[in-house]
Amino acid sequence: MARFIAALAFVGATYTAFSPGIYADEPTDAALTLDAQKGKELFDQSCISCHGANAQGVDDRGPSLIGVGSAAVEFQVNTGRMPMVRQEAQAERKPPMFTPEEAAFLGAYIQAIGGGPEVPESVDLENLEGADIATGGTLFRVNCSSCHAFSTGGGALSSGKYAPSLYPASSVEIYQAMLSGPQNMPVFADNQLTPDQKRDLIAYIKYIQDDQAQGGWDLGAFGPSTEGLAIFLVGIVALAIATLWIAGKS
């Protein structure tokens, strides 16, 4: 019996000394900050089925997230687009599954393993006072209006995809979207539109959304089609009733 215990102790000691530790095959962990570790836990629960282990992607399910950066992650998670409910033409905005804090953890994790664009600390998106709205307007018309419409209300793309309305998007979300080019949106990186230009652009978007239409009710600012339909239905019906009343026998 004593020999058996001694043998067990020997085997145990040898194993402890020579075997790789349980976590040793994931050396990144040691390099991760506390936030990124929390993000990894969340990732391994909720994202791994489509984006794969270590965010390397799964064919026909989800793309690799190496190099997408924290801006992309926080945009997708905070707007509820990720996690997706199902594979379809476009991930839609919906109530987010994670708190902004958790989204930041996920962002930190993806940033730590692959790098990528981040929203610079230096740009003040909370307070848009002093931004050049006129410049922002020019930039919006050149770069954004073709898909998101002049009124920021969005529009159709091909095969069931669409450019979403910008009304529900916060300043930071708009910045992150330009930086990361979510889904079919082109990337507008900080070398193409500088952080200051992006701030001007966001200020312009917020301004035209807050500014009241000069002509009264704008019917969602979708343009001449809605207005034409409205005046046809409402106006013609009103005129028909008026004519009937004038011509009718009293």
Next chain:
Amino acid sequence: MSTELPASGEHGEKAEPFDVLDPNAARFELVKEALRRDGIEILHYEPRFPVPGTKEEKRIVRTISFFFVLSGLAALGFIVAYIWWPWEYEFGGADTWSKWYTPVLGALLGIALGGIGIGILTWSKKLFPVEELVQERHDGASDPVERRLTGATLANIGDETGIARRPMLKRALLFGAAPLGLAALMPIGGLIKDPGDALFTTGFDAEKFNGGKPVRLMREDGTLVRPEDVSVGGQITVFPAIPGGATLKHADSPTLLIHLREPDGAEARANAYEMNRGSQWQNFIAYSKICTHVGCPASLYEQQTNRLLCPCHQSQFHITDNAMPIFGPATRALPQLPIDVDEEGYFYAVSDYKVAIGPAFWEREKK
């Protein structure tokens, strides 16, 4: 129409014909006579309120008065608002008075005009006498007597001019009038202009606009474009870097510079038509922004599916296959601009577009 002469001195009786000049004729009788002469017969005629001053009548009078007064008040309000309402645009927010200037003017003017209209209509519908009139209308062609008389009159006028007898006058008139008609057509001729090669060249034509030096690409604010300005999956609208290159003077020149992903860039190179070979610079590809259907800006770029969409009629172009149309009414590919990077690191156009940009025109194939 024969005139009724006073035939008899009797009055007070319904005489046929009616004596219009009778000083004692009742006014309503005159009205009836006027209608009769127009072929109108009164079938039924009674006042709306045979007993004046009933409750109902007073109520209607009050309603009509209300609309008139409302109209007057709204018109006064309009004048006041027009003069004193703060109308100057105030920046920001929805809670400024000036934003309501136009709606307030519109609403008040609408009430003022509507009030008058409704008042008058109600007056005529609710207070005027109840009447039923019938007017005879003839069927078919006009009376043969009338037709014969009119025909004779017209033929007589023709005879009076004597144009058949005086051929010289006829020819002189023709000579005078025909060139006058041509003169009226002349302003249309002013709209016809030979465009020369304007439809075949854009601002990227080095010979025509840049003294033979290759034209660089610039942004709308005039800054030149370097490869590092456009990230992978990004796109940028570029213009020829010549004076006025981003203005309407060169409205045919806006170009979309796209930075494709590595595999997409390789696919585009492999698919390139003979004409487009070597037009790409690494994974950068530049296409005319002007749709080949009717010339809208086809600039909705889908970076995952590599499609360019035109918002006007939903044409779609396949970026990695020579911007060939794959959906919608466009039938020709978007022309590709051959680009390269010079020793200073700026993009430039190797040559102008190889084919005419934009929608088709008659002489397009001739060059």
